[in-house]
Amino acid sequence: MSKPHPFIPNSDKSTFRDMLQAIGLESIDRLFNDIPESIRSKAALDLPSGRSEIEVRKYVEGILARNSSTRDIVSFLGAGIWPHYVPAAVEAIVSRGEFLTSYTPYQAEISQGMLQVMFEFQSLICELTRMEYANSSLYDWSTALGEAARMASRVTDRNEIVTPHYIHPERLGTLKVFSSPADIRQVEVAQERKTGAIDIADLKTKLTKNTAAVYLEYPSFLGFVEERCEEIEHLTHEAGALFIVGVEPTSLGVLKPPGDFGADIVIGEGQPLGCHMNFGGPLLGFFACKDDRLLRQMPGRIIGKTTTQDGKQDAYCMALQTREQHIRRAKATSNICTNEALLALAATIYLSLLGPEGLIDLSSTILDRTRYTCEALRKVSGVTAPAFDAFHYMEFTVDFNRTSKKVSEINDALLKSGIQGGLDLSNHFPELGQTALYCVTEVHSQNEIDKLASGLQKIVGTQKI
Amino acid sequence: MNFAQARWEEPLIFQLSRRGKIGYYSFLNDDRRKAVLENIPEKLRRRVPPSLPEVSEIEVIRHFTRLSQENYGVDTGIYPLGSCTMKYNPKVCDVIAGSHKIQELHPYQDPMNLQGILQIMYDASKYLANIVGMDGITLQPAAGAHGEYTGVMLLRAYHNDRNDKARDEIIVPDSAHGTNPASAAMGGYKVVEIPSKDGCVDTDALKSAVGQRTAGLMITNPNTLGIFERDILEIAGTVHDAGGLLYYDGANLNAIMGKAKPGRMGFDIVHINLHKTFATPHGGGGPGSGPVGVTKQLADYLPVPTVEYDGTKYFLNYNKPKTIGKVRSFYGSIAVVLRAYVFMLLHGKDGLEGVSEVAVLNSNYLAQQLRKIRGFSLPYAEGVPRKHEFVLSASTLSKETGVSALLVAKRLLDFGVHPPTVYFPMIVEESMMAEPTETVSKNELDAMIDGFKRISEEAYSNPESLRNSPTATSVTRIDEAKANRPKTMQLRWKVNP
Numbered sequence: 014m015s016k017p018h019p020f021i022p023n024s025d026k027s028t029f030r031d032m033l034q035a036i037g038l039e040s041i042d043r044l045f046n047d048i049p050e051s052i053r054s055k056a057a058l059d060l061p062s063g064r065s066e067i068e069v070r071k072y073v074e075g076i077l078a079r080n081s082s083t084r085d086i087v088s089f090l091g092a093g094i095w096p097h098y099v100p101a102a103v104e105a106i107v108s109r110g111e112f113l114t115s116y117t118p119y120q121a122e123i124s125q126g127m128l129q130v131m132f133e134f135q136s137l138i139c140e141l142t143r144m145e146y147a148n149s150s151l152y153d154w155s156t157a158l159g160e161a162a163r164m165a166s167r168v169t170d171r172n173e174i175v176t177p178h179y180i181h182p183e184r185l186g187t188l189k190v191f192s193s194p195a196d197i198r199q200v201e202v203a204q205e206r207k208t209g210a211i212d213i214a215d216l217k218t219k220l221t222k223n224t225a226a227v228y229l230e231y232p233s234f235l236g237f238v239e240e241r242c243e244e245i246e247h248l249t250h251e252a253g254a255l256f257i258v259g260v261e262p263t264s265l266g267v268l269k270p271p272g273d274f275g276a277d278i279v280i281g282e283g284q285p286l287g288c289h290m291n292f293g294g295p296l297l298g299f300f301a302c303k304d305d306r307l308l309r310q311m312p313g314r315i316i317g318k319t320t321t322q323d324g325k326q327d328a329y330c331m332a333l334q335t336r337e338q339h340i341r342r343a344k345a346t347s348n349i350c351t352n353e354a355l356l357a358l359a360a361t362i363y364l365s366l367l368g369p370e371g372l373i374d375l376s377s378t379i380l381d382r383t384r385y386t387c388e389a390l391r392k393v394s395g396v397t398a399p400a401f402d403a404f405h406y407m408e409f410t411v412d413f414n415r416t417s418k419k420v421s422e423i424n425d426a427l428l429k430s431g432i433q434g435g436l437d438l439s440n441h442f443p444e445l446g447q448t449a450l451y452c453v454t455e456v457h458s459q460n461e462i463d464k465l466a467s468g469l470q471k472i473v474g475t476q477k478i
Numbered sequence: 479m480n481f482a483q484a485r486w487e488e489p490l491i492f493q494l495s496r497r498g499k500i501g502y503y504s505f506l507n508d509d510r511r512k513a514v515l516e517n518i519p520e521k522l523r524r525r526v527p528p529s530l531p532e533v534s535e536i537e538v539i540r541h542f543t544r545l546s547q548e549n550y551g552v553d554t555g556i557y558p559l560g561s562c563t564m565k566y567n568p569k570v571c572d573v574i575a576g577s578h579k580i581q582e583l584h585p586y587q588d589p590m591n592l593q594g595i596l597q598i599m600y601d602a603s604k605y606l607a608n609i610v611g612m613d614g615i616t617l618q619p620a621a622g623a624h625g626e627y628t629g630v631m632l633l634r635a636y637h638n639d640r641n642d643k644a645r646d647e648i649i650v651p652d653s654a655h656g657t658n659p660a661s662a663a664m665g666g667y668k669v670v671e672i673p674s675k676d677g678c679v680d681t682d683a684l685k686s687a688v689g690q691r692t693a694g695l696m697i698t699n700p701n702t703l704g705i706f707e708r709d710i711l712e713i714a715g716t717v718h719d720a721g722g723l724l725y726y727d728g729a730n731l732n733a734i735m736g737k738a739k740p741g742r743m744g745f746d747i748v749h750i751n752l753h754k755t756f757a758t759p760h761g762g763g764g765p766g767s768g769p770v771g772v773t774k775q776l777a778d779y780l781p782v783p784t785v786e787y788d789g790t791k792y793f794l795n796y797n798k799p800k801t802i803g804k805v806r807s808f809y810g811s812i813a814v815v816l817r818a819y820v821f822m823l824l825h826g827k828d829g830l831e832g833v834s835e836v837a838v839l840n841s842n843y844l845a846q847q848l849r850k851i852r853g854f855s856l857p858y859a860e861g862v863p864r865k866h867e868f869v870l871s872a873s874t875l876s877k878e879t880g881v882s883a884l885l886v887a888k889r890l891l892d893f894g895v896h897p898p899t900v901y902f903p904m905i906v907e908e909s910m911m912a913e914p915t916e917t918v919s920k921n922e923l924d925a926m927i928d929g930f931k932r933i934s935e936e937a938y939s940n941p942e943s944l945r946n947s948p949t950a951t952s953v954t955r956i957d958e959a960k961a962n963r964p965k966t967m968q969l970r971w972k973v974n975p
Contacts, residue, residue: 018829020565020566020568020757020824020825020917021832021833021916022917022918022919022920023836023839023840023916023918023919023920024832024836024916028920029836032840032843033839035846035847036842036846041838041839043863044835044838044839044842044863044865045737045838046863047706047862047863048706048708048734048737048738049708049710049711051711052711052738052739052742052743053738054737054738054742057736057827057828057831058605058608058827058830058831059827060605060609060826060827060830061827062826062827062828063823063824063825063827063828063829064823064826066570066824069570069820069823069824070570070573070574072823073574073598073816073819073820073823074574074577074579076598077574077577077580077594077595077598078579079597080580080583080591080592080593080594081591082580082582082583083584084582085578085591086591088584088587090584090586092586093807093808094584094585094807094808096582096584100502102501102535102539105539106539106542106543106546108572109542109543109546110551110552110553110554111546111547111550111551111553111554112546112549112551112761112762113551113567113759113762114551114552114553114554114564114759115549115550115551115760115761116557116559116562116760116762116763117562117762118762118763119559119899120550120887120891120896120897121956121958122891122948122951122952122953122955123483123549123550123891123896123948123951124549124550124762125545125549125952125953126546126547126548126549126952127545129488129490129545129548130542130545131762132490132969133490133491133971135969135970136492136970136971136972137530139970140528140529140530141528141530143528146970147970149763150763150764152624152806153620153807154807155807156620156624156805156806163664181807183804183806183807183808186803186804187803187804187805187806187807189803190631190802190803190805193666194631194634194664194665194666194667195664195666196666240521265528266524266527267524268518268523268524269525270524270528273524282807289813290581290582290583290584290585291580291581291811291812291813292580292583292584292592292595292808292809292812292813293585293807293808293810293812294806294807294808294809294810294811294812294813294814295620295764295765295767295811295813295814296620296806296807305964314763315969316969317961317967317969318961318968318969318971319956319957319958319960319966319968320956320957320960321953321954321956322954322955322956323954323955324957325954326953326954327487328953328956330956330958331958331961332961332967332969333962337656338656338659338660339657339902341656342656342659342660343660343662343663343669344663345656345660345663347664348627348657348660348661348664349621349623349624350621350622350623350656350657351621351622351623351753351760351763351764351765351766351768352621352763352764353620353761353763353764353765354761354762354763354764355759355762355763355765356764356765358542358761358762361491362538362542364530364531365501365530365533365538365541366501366502366533367501367502367530368495368499368500368501368530368531369527369529369530369532370500370527370532371501371502372527372528372530373511373515373527374502374504374505374506375505377505377506377514378506378511380514380517380518381506381510381511381514384514404518404519404522424588425588428588428590428591433584433587433588433591436586455505
């Protein structure tokens, strides 16, 4: 050590020397001499030299300033990660060092705070989804889907998962990487071109004795909401398969929860519940199941309520650890260890603040904005919104095919007036042509939506329809 | 050794609920809300509102503040949990990550508006690759275990691409982290465990384990005993000669920054735990971030997108025909990557080497003092320095007094010392794996040593007294069995149980 460092208490010369002496060494090199000469680094690392806090802060904030965030511009992007307001109370609690700087609660007696929070989180997820059990988080919705597919395959001893045509491409991609080593195959079920509804006739042909699970996104990736969940559930169970439902949680303030239409496993993305978008991560996967048989196969950490040994106090600790890698090693239900506890804490605070009334209020606001935006965009020459004839929540397709402009051109033009348009779907779903996926939430004001509509009118208005 | 944790006996948030209370501001007027709700198709309507708690904002704040006081973090005190690298998380990293320029950034925005964050991802990747001696990096994995799974899939893609498909085994030492065999098994491999010899990989056992079925070997270096695997080049040679690849579990990287690079040791794939070595807060279990580095021959298989620079702008490259695909949504735990990037800039090239030096010094100082205490020993590799962590055995204490490593751990809580990891690795009886990190002071180490001394005295004079520990924590000793017995198991709160 050349100079003492503020993060390294023993880096001052005298302490450093005292400690070396205490273990009978002259030089720090003696502690590294056992590394064979041939692999010991000769040159310094190829990094800049260390700098002071103020220098680093100026430098990094300077780089960050080159971003235009969704606060600098108005964005209508959703697609798996959504702009929501994060209440100040959430920020205040999640930044408390006792939570922020703690590890996985292996020593339960000194970690009751986080353990109780996780128990509350599991309970809230169960209430939202109307399922019996929930774990204390996975990485994100995509990996939760991968885990759900593997779990369904283990439980049913079958190896096919039926997925909808209009699935989120990131989730489909992740599902493939998670399921291929377990020899699980994806089988696509068609969705009706007009409404987006699962094509029941096609589903019947896809359900076989190999079907481990049917997976439904609710609301769908494109924002429309499947109305025949009961029928899909019935067919799925008749075929001996499990019904996996992926949900966006704010919608459950007003939409029928998957537990009420027979889902066996419910997964989803908890980011809308008090977590920032952070350019895509960290995120908050959640995972719930409906009965004891499934519980034993569930991936991830689960917290249980118990008492102290003297029976006098309520207490919390990790439960069912024999499913986990640190006990079961190669036979664990998953390799997951680190999860998203801090984001689960944020979601717990968020849902506690909102309560049932607040959540219904939020869902209703989003529905109100969804309807308003669709109506406003339909008035733009040549634009259809949504492209599917169905009930939509928060997200919807905007069909520009009759404007003779490409989505990419439209988005470039919008960006010039400080608007980030919706996600271009032309690569993911070519049959939709020039269509984009738009998202509105409680953060969008009527004024901003009107500005989008008038901006679009300007861009496409000169075109003959 | 005066330590007392808050003891609030705080009810569940649900139990604080009272009909009609709110902790939010309404967004919508009643008429519009009614209209919206009536517009939902009958079939899709939620009949019964979710039973969420109804509490005001101040009640929420007090509830969670009290719970935070019943939790222990690095900010509270020493946290020498082995293999977890619980070091100080610099506050400036959190402050910078609190900017809307990262928090309110959407991953699908036009790259024109993302040049700052893409540059940070690009530079962070470059620095990390240099530290571990790899050529390509993906920042996507959300955690160490997720990095392992990604690494195993890369290894699989490599063998498949060479049409070398008979390889179905991954070798791990018996001292490996549990995630290693779990990740290998998830990746479709049969796990072959090999024994250790004097705390290190038994090279003869390795030689007889490798063959045409060997896809790879997963190890960490220094290993979980904190001992540097001196025979690493021979190990690498054995695995490579058999046609396998070498995977580096980066959980122990804090020992060797600037001193040695996994790339030079012969590793092909490396994961890095940013929430360990690079000081990002672990949040009570997560978030983490587990970037994976690879050598040139594996770079084509990395998940999409990778972050690249064309001389004028940064961009996300999806055009990788041999990619394994996606391992998660979007591009990784970017808010965590940003913090790690700030940490690297603060320390710089010399500073990071200093981090490893003091981490190793603290570990050896602690090991030398603790091993002298009656009942404790430092098994294996006598005279060989430990690196950032070491594994103490309480086996003598346990045999002579009946006081197990678990009881030692529980008693340490009373002194405000978070105990070392207990009962891992399994090759040491009554093991206590301690990793003090570079951010602990000598005073704290000495207090921890005093705690061990006192526990040893108590064990030899009045072992029964230790069975009541802990008493200074928010709850006394917990009945964990009850939480797992089907009849008493409670995994959620219910309005009407």
